Every structure is written in C-alpha cells, then in structure tokens.
Amino acid sequence: MTYPAVVEARLRAEAAEIIARYPVARSALLPMLHLIQSEDGYVSPGGIALCADIFGLTTAEVSAVATFYTQYKRHPNGRYTVGVCTNTLCAIMGGDAVWDRVSEHLGIGHDETTADAAITLERIECNAACDYAPVVMVNWEFFDDQSPESAVELVDRLRAGEAVAPTRGAAEVVGFREMSRVLAGFPDGRAGEGIGAGPKTVVGLKLARERGWVAPAAAARSTDSEVTSAPPTRKDA
C-alpha cells in the first residue's frame, strides 16, 4: 500500500518540518506517527513504510515503536475515541458503571469500533483529572464529572454528528484525524477556546480569597499591606 504521489509529497514536506524541530531526526518519529494517523486514521502499513524510508529504519523498527504506545492504533479508528477512565479512583467513584453502561449501549468492548465508524471505545488509565472523577475523554478532551446517563447521552450525540463541547477544552471536540494532526505539532487555532480552569481547579484559590489567605510577603515587597497581613505559614515539623 502506497500513497498517491501528491499525498506522499505533502507528508514528506510535513515530515521535514517536524524533523527540523529536533537536533536528531529520529526524535520526530513519534509526532510523525501522529501525522500518519491524521492521514489514515491509524498507523497504516503504508505509513510505517513511509516512516521507515524517511528515518532510515526498517519497518520492523518503526512497528516496534508504534506498538509500544497505546495512542497509536493498529486498526482504523472511529471518528471519536471515547475513553472511560477505569483506573481505581474513577472506577470506584462510578467509572465502572459508566463503562458498563456505555459498552452495553454501544454493543462494543475495549478497542472496538461501532459499525458506523463513529466511536472507538477504550478503557483508559488515569488521565490526570482525578478531582473531576468519574472522567471520560473524547479524542483526549476532558469530559468531567460523568455519570452513566451523561456518558450515554454523550455518545449518542457524537453518533448523531452533533458538535459536542468538552468540559475543559476547545469549543467542540474535533475528529480523530484533526486531533492527531495537532499532536504532530501543527496547531489548529483552538488554543484560545474554552476555559482556563474548571471549578475544582480553583476550589483552593477561592477558599483562600474568602479567608484572606495569601503567601507570605517577600522582604522586598513588604510595602504591600495586603500581602503583609498574611499569617505565618511555617511549620516547625
């Protein structure tokens, strides 16, 4: 399997852009595999062959790297990867139930794709949003504080082709290929969308403001009366 000439020329030009970011070309292999996924929807045999040629590796060496990382898909991915966190904390808080309901609703299991190619379902590991458990990721955008009901509604909307907004992320979830292109280091202009911090991210900051708690003043800044009113925070442990 090979690419049409025009596609191959574009991929090689973009590969050169990626390689130019690094002192050593091979560092570009991971982003390049993301780029292959943006073209083919998975790490295709043609993509592996192209990477091997670009980096002077064997196809076995490229495959060895691709199969090490869970984000590289060995079969064509759906338009959306829906990942349900079933690591301990999310699982216990309700993630196991989210998984059961969504899996049953879609009729597919881990790393399987719906017949309409809309959704690939995954059990995922901790995605660093534990304060928002149970967490679901769609194309690696955060959907916080999920329940079985909300997750079923979410996947139904995705299958219906509706625009869906993550809790903390872009204005809408982009497709798997568009996402993969960003992960290859080509911005999509959406960095300014969405919020800076969710409510749980700032729960401590808000409490500190309510109580007037601030970090102690630096000696050089001791003229700042608001700051100097801070109580001592040193603990003699």
Next chain:
Amino acid sequence: MTTLTPVLSRFWDAKSSWTLDTYHDNDGYEALRSAVAMAPSAIIDAVKASGLRGRGGAGFPTGMKWGFLPPADGGPRYLVVNADESEPGTCKDTPLMLASPHLLIEGIAITCYAIGAERAFVYLRGEELHVYRRLLQAVAEARAAGYLGPDVLGTGRTIEVVVHAGAGAYICGEETALLDSLEGRRGQPRLKPPFPAVAGLYARPTVVNNVESIASVPSIIANGADWFAGMGTPKSTGYGIFSLSGHVTRPGQYEAPLGITLRELLDMAGGVRAGHELKFWTPGGSSTPIFTAEHLDIGLDFESVATAGSLLGTRALQIFDETTSVVRAVLRWTEFYAHESCGKCTPCREGTYWMKQVLRRIEAGQGTAEDIDTLVDTCDNILGRSFCALADGAVSPITSAIRYFREEFEAGMHTPAWDLFPYHRSAVVPVGELAGASA
C-alpha cells in the same frame, strides 16, 4: 493552623488566564528580567538555597540536580521538562499548564539561562489535547515577545522550546524512559549511571525536571530563596499543590506549604463526603503506600511521610471512605501496573501479571489459603529488583493494604469483595446496582 498559599495558582481564576497578557498582569516574566541580570551561577545558588525539591515525586533537590551538570565543553546541553503526568491520582501539572502555561515557560527560560542550555523540550503526555494547544501557543507568544528565541531579552542568549507530545505510556514519566521516547524509541528505562546530568538526551548533559518544579523557579527568583524557604518545614521547604480527589466534599487543587496535614486539608475541603468516614488514602499517588485514619495528623512533607512508612510523592491525596473495598482498589492499581510495565525487567513484567491474577481470585472470593503469602513473597521479589521505580510502585499498594487490612484479603478466600462492599455504595453518581466485578 496552616493556611493555603496560592502562588502558582494565584491567577488561575483570571479571565483568559493562559494568555501572555494575563500573565503580564500578574508580574509575568519579571523574574526572567531579574534572572538575566544575574550570573547564571547565582541563579543556581538561589534555587539551591531555597531548598526546592523535585515536585515530580522523588523530591531530589532541584538546584543540586542542576549542579551535577559537568562544566561546559562547548557542546549542547538540554533541559527536559517532564510533563508526562500519569501517576494514578496525580492531577496538578495538567491544570497548571491548562490555566497558566506561561508560568512553566518562564521557569524554562530562567532554568535554561542558568544551566547554559539553548534548547528545552517539554515532554507532554499525548492524551491531553488542549494542554498541548495551550503550551504551543504559550511558546509562540513568549517567542514573539522576546522571552524565547535567538536573543532572549537582548542578552544574546538563544533559548528555544519544543513541546513534544507523547503517545500513551505511563513509563515515559520515568526520566530515562522519557529520554528514550523523546529520541523516537520505545520508552524503556536506562540503567543508571550514567545519570542524565552526564549522559541524557542524545548522550549529552541533560536536566530533567517536573513541571511544578520548573514553574516554581520564577517565584523563587522574584521573591528570594529565603521567602521560599520560610514556608514549609526546614527540610521540605516551600509550597506545593495538593490534589484532593475521591470521597471528599470539595475535591480539587489546594496550594499550601509542605507539612500541612490531611486533617487540615480535609477541613478546608469540607471533610469526607457526608455521612461517611475515612478508610484509607494515598499521600502521593498509587505508588505510595496507603495510609489510614491514624495518619491524619502526619505532616505532608518528605521526612514526616517517609518516617510514617510512605512517600510524599506527588501530593495526590486520593480519599476512600468506608464503603470502599481495599481489595478492589488494589487489584485495579495492580492491573494498571501490569498494563504499563514496559517489559524490560522480568520481576516487574511477570510479577505484576501474577499478582493481578492472584488479586482477581481474592476479589472474586476464590482466593486460596496461600494467596496472601504468595502476594507478599512476590512483592519481595519485585521490590528493588528492577531498573526503575515502576516496579517498586507496583508493590506499594499491595504490601501496605495487606498491612492495614489483612482481614479483607483473608475474606477473599470465601466471600467476593462486591458482597462485602457492594460497589454501587462507593459511587458518587447514580449508577444503579453493579453486578460484581466489572470487565
């Protein structure tokens, strides 16, 4: 009473908090201006004097790590920021980068200036699309403003930052596995020595630091080492982000001096969820031995937590109440370690797989009389017998859970965990009845 000390989080609630404009409104890049007026060695001395210890879990003194770099030899040296936040329970760097990526970028610029690096890499886990967008934009903004690029603030110094997305592998949070991954290989740990300071990225001298460590550098330069060292405890100085999750009334991020206790933090967070009581918790992620209610008053600093038999880790405080089956929790963590073991070392690769099977039996109430001894014995043969800390982390939840809750493992010889602790009672969202083990 210890109070919160928002430093890194101080403007997270600002409108468009991630932009350069907002960062400027909050003294952004003033520390970099101060830094480039200092001798690089003076910056390293200040970070050493501050007592800042690595915020990625191990707690190694940051300034000392920088000091391990060999003298300049004319070749390149690198700063690599470990943004591969994947330890179960750990959720501090991600919100920091989403809300205030410029804090990290300014820290990178100061650090590169101090250690003589012209190029830095941020290795971000690939499963955080919007964080990646924000970091790429922050680098572009900082470069356009002259804080990065070929002539940083007119100093003639070049500092370029590349933000690199990983592709899903917990092991890449281990610094040498991260370096292999950044070189375009499978992320497998390297044998140390040589340490990265001597032979790191591309076999060149390399400093690898956690996001929160580097993001703390601007405040140290701006306010002074004494200011930083005045917070926390004498050996665990400064502030840190404490992440409360699980069965707590107000989970979230709480920035406080090291040495604060879980009792104090729980008071601020509204306590364990209403009508329930604390059963067990992790002080610093799943790789740190669990604690129980008897540890509520232990200072959350490196020394006090270690003395009590665990590790401060990443201050990832996962709270579990009395409805929770500790066997279920430990099994799921063990499945995680088995899944994420890179396979390089036999004790870790095979041992985690065995323990997963034994724990599945115990969860299902089909454990044998020998199973607890088998688990303890297997843990003994994994701990300290692999290249990296993933293996050590894998045994922590098992050995600590057996120490505190042995009777629950013994009950697994006859009664399923889901009968002892019906799983729907632990959920915080409506889930209906859960029929035993999921998956």
